[in-house]
Amino acid sequence: MTRTLTLLALTLTLSACAGKNSAAKNDLDTAPVKSTVLQVTTVTARSGTLSAPRSVSATVEAQRDSQVAAQAGGTVQQLFVQEGEQVTRGQVIAQLDDTAPRQALQNARLQVQQAEISLAQTRRTTQNSGGSLAAAVTAAQATLAQAQAAAQSAENLYRLGGVSLADLQAARAQLAQAQSGLSQARANLAQNGQSAQGSVPLQEAQLAQARASVQQAQENLARTAVRAPFAGTVAALNVEVGEFAQQGSPVARLVDPGSLRVKFNVPAGDAATLVDGAALNVGYGGVNYVGTVTGAPGIAGENRLVPVTARVQGGANLPVGGAAQVRYRVQLGQGVLVPSGAVQADGGQNVVYTVLDGAARRTPVSVVAESGAQVAVRGLDAGAAVVNPVPASLQDGARVQTRAAGGQP
Numbered sequence: 312m313t314r315t316l317t318l319l320a321l322t323l324t325l326s327a328c329a330g331k332n333s334a335a336k337n338d339l340d341t342a343p344v345k346s347t348v349l350q351v352t353t354v355t356a357r358s359g360t361l362s363a364p365r366s367v368s369a370t371v372e373a374q375r376d377s378q379v380a381a382q383a384g385g386t387v388q389q390l391f392v393q394e395g396e397q398v399t400r401g402q403v404i405a406q407l408d409d410t411a412p413r414q415a416l417q418n419a420r421l422q423v424q425q426a427e428i429s430l431a432q433t434r435r436t437t438q439n440s441g442g443s444l445a446a447a448v449t450a451a452q453a454t455l456a457q458a459q460a461a462a463q464s465a466e467n468l469y470r471l472g473g474v475s476l477a478d479l480q481a482a483r484a485q486l487a488q489a490q491s492g493l494s495q496a497r498a499n500l501a502q503n504g505q506s507a508q509g510s511v512p513l514q515e516a517q518l519a520q521a522r523a524s525v526q527q528a529q530e531n532l533a534r535t536a537v538r539a540p541f542a543g544t545v546a547a548l549n550v551e552v553g554e555f556a557q558q559g560s561p562v563a564r565l566v567d568p569g570s571l572r573v574k575f576n577v578p579a580g581d582a583a584t585l586v587d588g589a590a591l592n593v594g595y596g597g598v599n600y601v602g603t604v605t606g607a608p609g610i611a612g613e614n615r616l617v618p619v620t621a622r623v624q625g626g627a628n629l630p631v632g633g634a635a636q637v638r639y640r641v642q643l644g645q646g647v648l649v650p651s652g653a654v655q656a657d658g659g660q661n662v663v664y665t666v667l668d669g670a671a672r673r674t675p676v677s678v679v680a681e682s683g684a685q686v687a688v689r690g691l692d693a694g695a696a697v698v699n700p701v702p703a704s705l706q707d708g709a710r711v712q713t714r715a716a717g718g719q720p
Contacts, residue, residue, distance in 0.1 A: 378564055386553065397544055430517075603622050
């Protein structure tokens, strides 16, 4: 009996232990409550303008690039400069044969001297003749006055019987002769005046024409010297000593280094950024120069590209016609800037996750522009802590522990 009770107690004890072990096993199989806090990295969103670099090929040109032409035809006698040499405005580049123009100038000067002598002689002759003729008129007037007085006296005496008819007729004849003499003297004086009025102006016109010929001959002589129209560099000489240069043919090519510029084409979308005065970078031969856009961009051509011109500062050594590389930045859009990895596509929307009060918040955004590793968005406040990168398990409202990019919690 006692043995039976002992076995029963042992059985109950084992059953109780088995029950406890079974309960402990069931607790281990039960899923624990989710209390995991995700570690995330955040960046601070900021307002700004998103831009992108561009690079295009450009051609180096000079705003003042001139083919200096010969203004007269002639054989090249001498060259005063070499290619690559700097010249000043008005400096003689080449001298053409000036033998014929010099002779023409000498002949023109002789013609001026002859015209001056002829005019002086005509004036003296006119003045001398005029003086003597005027004196003759005065004398004729005096003779006429005497004849009139004598004729009047003869008339009175004849009525009184003091003189004969023959004496009266003689007095009348002398009066008529005196009147005729005065008329002739006056006619001679008038004729001399008309001659002076015609001959002197004619001689004066001939003198003016001779002086104009001298001026023209001087200009023709000056044209035999080919001069630089502006200060610059002699880029090329197109003639040699002994060659004949035709009038209007290029003798040298002159370039003004201070007027160097580059011309290039950009897409129509970039033209709005390259306004007058916009700065850009011009690279040539490993050297970078500062360029400034001049004038508003032109109208797009058939290739749908807009031509742009920019001045180059300090680029005097750039070769005209060379190919340079132009680099500039274009504005893609303004908004709140975040890393491109922070923007996720979720349910047909672009979203970012921000952290507020230790929890992740799903924030829909609209993308304005994207360049490289940055995106400009709208719908997000500047200063927000944006999760980047976004963990695959991150959900709206999840508890997170943040640390700034590259920092500690």
